[in-house]
Amino acid sequence: MQKEELKTTLREYMGIIRLSGYESRMAYRFKDDLSKYTDQVMIDKTGNVIATFPGSDPEAPHLMVFAHMDVIGFVISRIEPDGFLRIERVGGISEKIVQGIPVMVGSENGDYYPGLIGAKAYHIQSPADKAKVDPFPSLFIDIGAKSMEQVHELGIHVGCPVTFAPHYVELLGDRIAGAYIDDAAGLTNLLQIASALAEKKPECTVHLVGTVMEEFNARGAMMAARSVKTDMAICLLGPGAGDTPDQRGVNNVVLGGGPGVTLFNFHGKGTLNGNIAHKGLFELIKKSAQDSGITLQRSAARGALSDTAYLQLENDGIPCLDMGMPDRYSHSPMETCDLNDLEQVGIVVTGAIYGINRDFNLHRY
Numbered sequence: 453m454q455k456e457e458l459k460t461t462l463r464e465y466m467g468i469i470r471l472s473g474y475e476s477r478m479a480y481r482f483k484d485d486l487s488k489y490t491d492q493v494m495i496d497k498t499g500n501v502i503a504t505f506p507g508s509d510p511e512a513p514h515l516m517v518f519a520h521m522d523v524i525g526f527v528i529s530r531i532e533p534d535g536f537l538r539i540e541r542v543g544g545i546s547e548k549i550v551q552g553i554p555v556m557v558g559s560e561n562g563d564y565y566p567g568l569i570g571a572k573a574y575h576i577q578s579p580a581d582k583a584k585v586d587p588f589p590s591l592f593i594d595i596g597a598k599s600m601e602q603v604h605e606l607g608i609h610v611g612c613p614v615t616f617a618p619h620y621v622e623l624l625g626d627r628i629a630g631a632y633i634d635d636a637a638g639l640t641n642l643l644q645i646a647s648a649l650a651e652k653k654p655e656c657t658v659h660l661v662g663t664v665m666e667e668f669n670a671r672g673a674m675m676a677a678r679s680v681k682t683d684m685a686i687c688l689l690g691p692g693a694g695d696t697p698d699q700r701g702v703n704n705v706v707l708g709g710g711p712g713v714t715l716f717n718f719h720g721k722g723t724l725n726g727n728i729a730h731k732g733l734f735e736l737i738k739k740s741a742q743d744s745g746i747t748l749q750r751s752a753a754r755g756a757l758s759d760t761a762y763l764q765l766e767n768d769g770i771p772c773l774d775m776g777m778p779d780r781y782s783h784s785p786m787e788t789c790d791l792n793d794l795e796q797v798g799i800v801v802t803g804a805i806y807g808i809n810r811d812f813n814l815h816r817y
């Protein structure tokens with residue numbers, strides 16, 4: 453797949469609403485797209501979309517490459533008598549970035565309605581108000597309804613999903629901004645990899661998987677691994693770039709600088725989990741990047757984790773590595789990325805897949 457085709461796929465995936473636990477729109481679309489490249493596509497009980505590309509050597513270890521289909525958002529926690537909706541967040545969202553943004557509110561019938569998170573009018577704010585961040589319990593959604601009854605008539609109840617309204621904006625150069633880049637980018641890469649695998653069979657069997665609930669509990673991929681019994685896994689999720697005025701000095705990762713590989717991540721806020729990249733997988737990725745003349749960027753950071761944290765504990769241990777396209781403003785309604793990084797991630801992972809044979813060492817050392 454060429455860059456223009458990747459851009460079209462990314463744009464389309466960024467337009468599909470899919471809160472954690474409510475990924476079906478994305479799942480069915482992704483299943484259809486993968487079906488163009490293999491007839492072995494299924495959706496498991498948890499909702500993960502699994503496409504299998506059998507390898508030419510049954511002795512070679514199996515690889516799972518995955519990206520999460522779900523996005524962050526909210527669920528409705530209370531409906532006010534006058535039709536306003538109160539919310540509970542799903543995934544990591546800061547109060548600072550949500551007031552005044554457009555959202556989509558789901559009903560129990562599967563329909564979505566546009567709404568917005570109310571922001572206090574400037575003119576009535578006290579000087580103290582202007583610098584204050586309002587906590588989630590005080591925020592509310594306005595869908596234009598006048599009463600609780602009207603909201604209920606639409607099928608909107610407590611527990612219904614809410615997400616950022618999809619956006620897609622082309623910035624200068626090859627940069628794209630909008631909601632859901634996390635992880636529409638990884639899904640786009642999976643399609644890019646699928647198109648290559650359909651052309652040329654690898655030695656190892658490959659499972660390309662769109663996973664559920666990463667933003668909720670980071671365990672969708674763990675369930676997928678139980679379905680496919682993979683020997684190792686690559687998670688397509690890029691590190692945050694450190695090249696904006698507020699992030700300078702945090703890390704060396706820049707937008708447009710090439711695929712980001714996470715050597716270490718750790719989430720210490722109660723979770724106490726993360727992943728230390730498997731050395732063999734990292735060597736494989738390094739060699740593939742070198743062969744393609746692509747520069748890799750390295751990341752090691754606390755404060756985040758991905759599905760690999762739990763996936764690595766399955767069976768007798770699954771070697772894992774996180775890598776992907778770097779992004780700015782992650783978990784905001786306007787995440788930003790560079791298409792060149794996106795394209796290069798797919799090239800490097802595809803090259804790595806063709807480098808796997810029966811001699812690959814699954815052990816840590």
Ligand SMILES: [Zn+2]
Nearest residue numbers: 524634667783
């Ligand atoms: Zn995320």
